[in-house]
Amino acid sequence: xxxxxxxxxxTCVGCHACxxxxxxxxxxxxxxxLTDYDPxxxxxxxxxxxxxxxxxxxDYPYNKTINFPMSCMHCENAECVTVCPTGASYKRAEDGIVxxxxxxxxxCNYCSWACPYGARELDRVSGTMKKCTLCIDRxxxxxxxxxxxxxxxxLTCPAHARMFGDVDDxxxxxxxxxxxxxxxxxxxxxxxxxxxxxxxPRVHAPIPIEELKKKAVRKVKEWVNxxxxx
Amino acid sequence: MHPALAVIFLTLFSGGGFGIMALTAxxxxxxxxxxxxxxxxxxxxxxxxxxxxxGMLSSTAHLANPKNAWxxxxxxxxxxxxxxxxxxxxxxxxxxxxxxxxxxxxxxxxVAGLILLNLAGVIGLIxxxxxxMIYAVLRTIRQWNTALVPxxxxxxxxxxxxTVLAAERIIVGAPAGTLVGIALALLAASAVMKxxxxxxxxxxxxxxxxxxxxxxxxxxxxxxxxHTFGTFLxxxxxxxxxxxxxRSIKVIMYIFAFVIPIAALVIGIxxxxxxxxxxxxxxxxxxxxxxxxxxxxxxxxxVNLYHGRQQC
Ligand code: SF4
Ligand code: SF4
Ligand code: SF4
Numbered sequence: 249x250x251x252x253x254x255x256x257x258x259t260c261v262g263c264h265a266c267x268x269x270x271x272x273x274x275x276x277x278x279x280x281x282l283t284d285y286d287p288x289x290x291x292x293x294x295x296x297x298x299x300x301x302x303x304x305x306x307d308y309p310y311n312k313t314i315n316f317p318m319s320c321m322h323c324e325n326a327e328c329v330t331v332c333p334t335g336a337s338y339k340r341a342e343d344g345i346v347x348x349x350x351x352x353x354x355x356c357n358y359c360s361w362a363c364p365y366g367a368r369e370l371d372r373v374s375g376t377m378k379k380c381t382l383c384i385d386r387x388x389x390x391x392x393x394x395x396x397x398x399x400x401x402x403l404t405c406p407a408h409a410r411m412f413g414d415v416d417d418x419x420x421x422x423x424x425x426x427x428x429x430x431x432x433x434x435x436x437x438x439x440x441x442x443x444x445x446x447x448x449p450r451v452h453a454p455i456p457i458e459e460l461k462k463k464a465v466r467k468v469k470e471w472v473n474x475x476x477x478x
Numbered sequence: 479m480h481p482a483l484a485v486i487f488l489t490l491f492s493g494g495g496f497g498i499m500a501l502t503a504x505x506x507x508x509x510x511x512x513x514x515x516x517x518x519x520x521x522x523x524x525x526x527x528x529x530x531x532x533g534m535l536s537s538t539a540h541l542a543n544p545k546n547a548w549x550x551x552x553x554x555x556x557x558x559x560x561x562x563x564x565x566x567x568x569x570x571x572x573x574x575x576x577x578x579x580x581x582x583x584x585x586x587x588x589v590a591g592l593i594l595l596n597l598a599g600v601i602g603l604i605x606x607x608x609x610x611m612i613y614a615v616l617r618t619i620r621q622w623n624t625a626l627v628p629x630x631x632x633x634x635x636x637x638x639x640x641t642v643l644a645a646e647r648i649i650v651g652a653p654a655g656t657l658v659g660i661a662l663a664l665l666a667a668s669a670v671m672k673x674x675x676x677x678x679x680x681x682x683x684x685x686x687x688x689x690x691x692x693x694x695x696x697x698x699x700x701x702x703x704x705h706t707f708g709t710f711l712x713x714x715x716x717x718x719x720x721x722x723x724x725r726s727i728k729v730i731m732y733i734f735a736f737v738i739p740i741a742a743l744v745i746g747i748x749x750x751x752x753x754x755x756x757x758x759x760x761x762x763x764x765x766x767x768x769x770x771x772x773x774x775x776x777x778x779x780x781v782n783l784y785h786g787r788q789q790c
Contacts, residue, residue, distance in 0.1 A: 264704070291707045299709070301784055302702040305693045313701060316691065318784065331615065333560035334549035352549055355542025358559050360714065361479075364618045364685075366781035369710040375543030432692045435685050435780065438617050446692055 250344040250416040251382055252322050252443030253402070254425050258450045260300075260409035262315025266401035267298040270319070270380070273400035278385050279350055283373040295369045297380040298401055312449060317410070319401070320367035320380035321434070321442030322346050328359040328368060336377070344443060345384055350376050364438050387412075415443055479619070480714050481774035484540030489609050490770050492533025492566065493631055494763065496602030497639025498526040499573060501660075503599030505643060506587045510660075511653045514643075516584045518650060522643060523577045527570075530602075534566060558615060562608035565601055572598035606635050620684035620790060621777045626675045633671050634735075634766050637664035641739055641762045645755035648746045658747045662740055665762070669736040672769065676728070679776065684790050690783035700786030715779040719772075727772060735765025 274297055275282040284294035298319040305314050322339075326346050329337045336352035337359050339345070348359075348368075353376040360368040360377065368379045383399035386392070396403065402410045413422035422445075425431060431445035502522045506513050514522060538544055551567070554560040576594035585591050610628025617623050640661035647654035687698045708716070719727070738761040746754030778790040 286707075293705075293707050293709060295710070299704055301700065301704045303687075303691060303693075304699045304701050305691070306696045314691070314693070316784075327615075327617070330556045331559065333551075333553050333557040333563065334546060335553045336546075336549070352546060353543060354546035354550060355544075356540070356550070356559065357542075357714065358557075358612070360710070361779065362616055362618060364780045366711045366715075366784055370542055370714075372542065375541075434692060435689050437685060437689060438780070448692065 249342060249414050250322075250324070250443050251387070251413070252344070252415055252422070252445075253319070253382075253399070254411040254413070254415075254422040254431060254445045254447060255317055256407075256409040256411070256425075256429075256447040257314055257316065258409075258447060259407045260315045260317060260405075261407050262300055262302055262313075263406065264300050265404050265406060266317055266410060267296060267300055269400040269404035270298040270383075271296060273383060273386070274381065277383070278381055279348065279376075279378050281371075281374075282378065283371050285372065295371050295378050297367075297369075297378070299366070314449065317401075318365055318367070319444075320346060320363075320382075321365055321440070321444040322380075322382065323443065324441035325439060327362040327440065331362045332359050345382050346379070347381055347384070348377050348379055350374070350378075353377050364435055364440060365442070382412075415445070479774045479777040479779060480717055481771045482540055484536045486767060486770040486774065488533045488537035488540075489631060490533070490763070490767050491529045491536070493606055493609065493635035494638035494642070494766075495526045495529030495531075495533065496569070496606050497635035497637070498522055498529060498642050499569075499595075499602045499639070500599040500636060501639040501643050502526065503592075503595045505657065506595060507592060509587065511647065511656045513587060514647075515652075516580050516586055518646060518652065519580050519586045520577060521646060523573060523580070525642060525646075526602075526639075527573055527577070530566070530569065530573075558608050558611040562605055562612060565605040565608055569598055569601045569605060572601060603632070606631050618780050619777045621679045621773075624675075624678060626671070626678060630668075630671050630675055633664060633668045634769070637661065637668045638762055638766060640664045641743065641758055644743055645746070645759045648743075648750065648755040649752040651750065654747055658743050661743055665736050665740050668766075669732065672732075682789060685780050685783060686789045687783045687787065690780065703785050711781055712785065715781050716785065717775050718778070719775045724772070724776065727768065731765055731768040731772060733765070734761050735769055736762075738762075739765070 271282055282295040286292055301316045303314045303316055305312050322344055326339050329339050334352050334354050336349045338347060355370060355375040357370055368377050371378050387397050398412045402412045411422050411425060413420045415423055417423060426445045429447040431447045433442045433445060538547055541547055550560055550563045554564050572594050576598055579591050579594055580586055607628050610631040613622040614627040644654050644657040644661040647657055688694050691698050739758040742754040742758035780790045782790055
């Protein structure tokens with residue numbers, strides 16, 4: 249079993265709800281808390297497991313905004329685990345989840361250097377490294393209804409842009425989505441073999457804004473506007 | 479990368495300390511310039527211990543949670559950082575035993591002494607290799623992911639060691655001709671090796687913002703980093719240096735690390751003035767400190783691609 253996330257870049261609207269839900273759940277989860285520094289001050293900062301970036305892809309008029317959520321990819325070749333000198337970082341054999349044992353970590357930052365995806369953040373207050381646990385304290389919780397045994401980010405996403413599942417099982421919804429939509433891994437040249445995959449935006453014909461004929465009335469209106477401005 | 483003084487001191491001082499040990503071993507093995515007498519040997523070993531300890535203590539100071547530092551020796555099977563810790567600790571008993579041996583027997587190059595000395599020297603050299611590999615194994619940082627890193631650490635650690643020993647001999651007024659020659663050769667080799675390294679990293683290569691996002695055939699630009707103020711990632715990995723500034727700092731580095739020590743050692747051996755020997759030592763340590771600072775600042779972690787950099 250190889251548990252991870254599949255993120256749909258076509259439908260993600262960049263609302264950061266997944267990051268907020270993650271923070272809310274995990275700040276009282278197994279690697280709690282997710283410390284904030286100066287939260288209401290001039291320099292708000294703190295520990296997050298999930299961060300969303302926003303990119304512009306392509307050149308006008310064929311450009312597109314891509315919202316890009318990123319958390320730990322639970323890599324197969326998790327160098328973050330290999331380099332950890334204390335054994336605090338480990339990868340679970342049964343489901344591939346990469347975790348940090350907060351009781352063993354000495355806060356040397358070395359694992360964060362080895363992670364290409366910026367998934368690890370040091371908590372200055374506890375002095376330990378923190379990262380996405382794939383909500384290990386939700387997904388195996390037999391006390392909650394089965395449909396809720398998913399990571400907080402997946403449950404909360406209003407655009408259904410996040411899927412959770414086993415990428416080792418070829419018939420799982422995540423594997424099927426990756427197969428059908430051409431899902432890919434980030435920076436494959438580094439050979440970390442991340443479990444998380446990204447689904448590219450669907451291809452649509454561009455809206456022909458340049459060729460739209462301007463109506464005569466609008467032309468006059470624009471001319472008047474220009475004259476009045478002067 | 480963030481040029482934390484603690485990590486700069488780690489490789490700078492412990493590298494220099496292991497260099498002193500290795501050079502002491504070579505000098506006493508081969509009786510170069512007549513070998514070090516017991517007092518000179520003890521000074522050299524104590525200097526080596528002090529240098530290594532400065533490095534080790536400052537690296538511990540760098541830890542956010544030092545109470546777990548003892549665990550750092552456990553994963554030596556996979557982690558170069560753990561291996562470095564194991565060998566660095568292993569160096570101490572041999573160095574201290576040799577120091578005691580010389581103190582009590584005044585024998586600097588009898589068989590028992592030489593065994594202890596050479597073991598300490600070799601363990602030091604292995605530790606330098608581990609230190610280089612800590613950086614060289616990281617595929618996330620192109621400027622470090624090269625065999626040139628451990629090679630540079632070696633030649634510069636040995637250059638510091640040779641400069642210190644040559645200076646010591648000049649200061650006490652003992653013959654130092656061959657030792658100064660060794661120091662000059664190692665300093666020159668360091669300068670050349672560093673030049674090769676700078677040439678190597680100046681060539682573009684490595685992941686781009688395109689492969690980082692998967693849009694391999696489009697231009698990709700950052701619109702929003704998605705955080706209000708800095709994060710751990712921007713603090714730790716966000717540092718850069720403009721090309722012009724890097725060039726001028728490199729000139730300063732070359733002057734202090736190589737030009738001044740070479741000149742000072744030559745003048746020192748010719749005039750016998752101990753002031754020049756001191757200048758050589760202080761200058762080489764400062765200069766190679768600047769070199770280590772550059773080593774960190776110039777390292778560009780691929781996570782910066784997600785903050786808008788086009789190539790790392
Ligand atoms: S994304 Fe980073 S922290 Fe997560 S498994 Fe991969 S290398 Fe490790
Ligand atoms: S910061 Fe903690 S988890 Fe990361 S390498 Fe160091 S000891 Fe291991
Ligand atoms: S909650 Fe869903 S839509 Fe909003 S940023 Fe996260 S993945 Fe994108």
